[in-house]
Amino acid sequence: MSPANPLDEATWERLGTLMDQVIPPDEYPSASQAGGVGFLASLLAERPDWIERLQAVAREATASEHWDWFAEMVAGGYYADPANGGNAGAASWRMVGWQAEPLGGWPDPVPAAEAARTIVHPRDLESRYDAIVIGSGAGGGVAACGLAEAGRRVLVVEAGQWPSIDELHRDHLRNPRSDWGLAPLSGPTDAEHVRVLENGQIVTPLDGSWNNNAFTAGGGTRVYGAQAWRFSPLDFRMASTYGVPEGSALKDWPISYEDLEPYYERAEWEIGVSGGPHDGRWAGPRARELPMPALSSGSRRERLAQAAESLGFGTVPVPLLINSRPYLGRRACSQCNLCIGFSCPDDAKNGSQNTMLTRAFATGRAQIVLGTRASQLLTDVHGRVVGATLVGEVDGVVWRRDIHAAEIVVSAGAVESARLLLNSRSDREPDGIGNNNDLVGRHLQGHVYGGALGLFEDVVEDLIGPGPSIATTDYRHHNGDIVGGGIIADEFVATPANTYWYLVSAGFIPRTGPASKEGMRRYVRRSLRLMGPVQEMTSAESRVRVDENVRDPFGVPVARFSGSIHPEDLRARDFTSRTSGTWLRAAGAVNVAEFGGARKGPSGGQHQAGTLRMGSDPSNSVVDEYGRVWGHENLRIMDGSVHVTNGGVNPVLTIFATALRSVEQMTGGSQ
Structure with a gap:
């Protein structure tokens, strides 16, 4: 034994035998033959808490309480990317007929300088800027761009790093849309930045209830x-449309679709969206079509379109912030099968990091500091916001500096933006900036998803990425007594490792043994998922607080969650799941599993929103219609936390649009 390999040879030999019960040999390698022992050993430095689990499995085999976990980890390595060590020669991919590369092969790599950027080291920070933007995701990128192009000297503060395309492109198990207990490479990658659940349980970023969004340059858009x-x-x-369900805090926005339509158009053209001529039923009018046509699609789209027509509902292409042709100096998508949760090898996926931030840096007036957090906003004796305290760690040494600015934009995501305001106290606002009415952190929402998984007799996964090619928008509203609704779309091409988890969870294949292996061989390309988010009924009790007794490595109180989703959300989810199942059966699915089940805790995750609600009255909102925190002319919020409701669709285009509207007002239209 050694620190790098804490289990003895006999234990590893026993585990090798047991993992071959999970994936036995046939004409394709068993788990141990494919490198499974080395794969598990490589994980222990990252997850030393798994040592005792593996020892228990070696002693007790299938009788161990950890057997199911062991089986899933072995399968995860076997079906994941070869670089993880458990899929030697990509044998399992050949077995199931899956490939990562586009049908035309990989394109030439994007040059190493993926985007112009101006990174400043913490030691070189100036004491004052015209503006500080906290967070570099959708809202933060727009803010940085708009302010820099209007002549401000801007500092962007990003808690994560700026990994290369290659670093974020290939790892199937450290993908933020996977759940294998390993830290996502898009961050946070350490277990010290904890959060607290309502029952006092401390959770790390490895736990789904942490409600992760990427901590990296570009935020979730990366x-x-x-x-x-x-x-x-x-x-x-x-x-106004549905009334307010009991126990809900459902409310109208202070602005209308018509107010936001010009900014939707700007986002579509300035960032880059491909898709069809309209968004189907319930969509608002648009003054201009999208700048790019929809990405090409294959046979599964035609199958689903015919099924929808037979059922009598309409379909549209899925609009994507992905280039279907070269656009604004960036390549077209080559349609590989590694999209959601991954960076784009073509740099054709349009996020903050390669659009708005690039424009901001091009002015020469914007910088970004990485690995840095704002611990609190600074106020003067009158309670006016004058800057922020920044904290970070360089070479194992914690640093802390007060940086002043005339204007502050907070774009850290609904959880961290609320946490920052709650941790920023003054005599004027002893419970946190903007919180004299106890509204900061309330109305946390994300998206509950409905959907279904269908199995087919023939091959239906055509491996034309990214995957989403067809959606119905007919069920966004007025679905009988359901409040709201949402879209339903075909899902992204799944990695084989994730497909294993989907099939096991649905009960379509066993977790272990020859039948599991044969099930994967048969169903990876004979299964389709349809999914869609639903409108959530906001609740004042679904919220973010800060926990004074639990602090991060910089001594700052962490976020604490409380509340739960509304019963109406589950009804809407179940409606979406039933409709998805009906669509799959009409498309020829011979077996369908509709998603459901109980849900605990509040909703958050990558679509987190609502904690700093927009309104027209400071007594019942945190910010005005332009994102200004009431009572603070120079403090604005530009992220999903200002959303009053979060739509029955993905919210990022609305984050871009509201931020464009806010920064235009902030700069007097001089952008």
């Missing part, structure tokens, strides 16, 4: 699926 839906007119008028 690795998102990039669905680019507009909210519909009724999405801004949910309370």
Whole structure:
């Protein structure tokens, strides 16, 4: 034994035998033959807490309480990318007929300088800037661009790093849309930045209830699926349309679709969206079509389109922030099968990091500091915001500096933006900036998803990425007594490792043994998933607080969650799942599993929103219609936390649009 290999040879030999019960040999390698022992050994430096689990499995085999976990980890390595060590020669990919590369082969690599960037080392920070933007995702990128192009000297503060395309492109198990217990490479990658659940349980970023969004330059837009839906007119008028369900805090927005339409158009053209001429039923009017046609699609789209027609509902292409042709100096998508949760090898997925931030840096007036957090906003004796305290760690040494600015934009995501305001106290606002009415952190929402998984007799996965090619928008509104609704679309091409988890969870294949291996061989390309987010009924009790007794490595109180989703959300989810199942059966599925089950805790995750709600009255909102925190002319919020409701679609285009509207007002239209 050694620190690098803490289990003895006999234990590894026993584990090798047991993993071959999970994936036995046939004409393709068993788990141990494919490198499974080396794969598990490589994980222990990252997850030393798994040592005892493996020892228990070696002693007790299938009787161990950890057997199911062991089986899933072995399978994860076997079906994941070869670089993880458990899939030697990509044998399992050949077995199931899956490939990562596009049908035309990989394109030439994008040059190493993927985007112009101006990174400043913490030691070189100036004491004052015209503006500080906290967070570099969708809203932060727009803010940095708009302010820099208007002549401001801007510092962007990013908690994560700026990994290369290659670093974020290939690892199937450290993908933020996977759940293998390993830290996502898009961050946070350490277990010290914890959060607390309502019952006092401390969770790390490895736990789904942490409600992760990427911590990296570009934020979630670096690795998102990039669905680019507009909210519909009724999405801004949910309370007026449906009333307010009991126990909900459902409310209308202070702005309308018409107010936001010009900024939707700007986002589509300035960032880059491909898709069809309209968003289908319930969509608002648009003054201009999208700048790029929809990505090409294959046989599964035609199958689903014919099935939808037979059922009598309409379909549209899925709008994507992905180039279907060269656009604004960036390549077209080569349609590989590694999209959601991965960076784009073509740099054709349009996120903050390669669009708005690039423009900001091109002015020469914007810088970004990485690996840095804002621990609190600074105020003067009158309670006016004058800057931020920044903290970070360089070469194992924690540093802390107060940086002043005339204007502050907070774009850290709904959880961290609320946490920052709650941790920023003054005599004028002892419970946190903007929180004198106890509203900061309330109305946390994300998206509950409905959907279904279908199995087919013939091959239906055509391996034409990214995957989403067809959606119905008919069910966004007025679905009987359901409040709201949402879209339903075909899903991204799944990695084989994730497909294993989907098939096991649905009960379609066993977790272990020859039948599991044969099931993967048969169903990886004979299965389809349809999914869609639903409108959530916001609740004042679904919220983010800070926990004074639990602090991060810099001594800052961490976020604490409380509350739960509303019963109406589960009804809408189940409606979406039933409709998805009906669509799959009409398309020829011979077996269908509709998603359901109980849900605990509040909703958040990558679509987190609502904690700093927009309104027209400071007594019932945190910010005005331009994202200004009430009582603070120079403090604005530009992210999903200002959303009053979060739509029955992916919200990122609305984050881009509201930020464009806010920064235009902030700069006097001089952008």
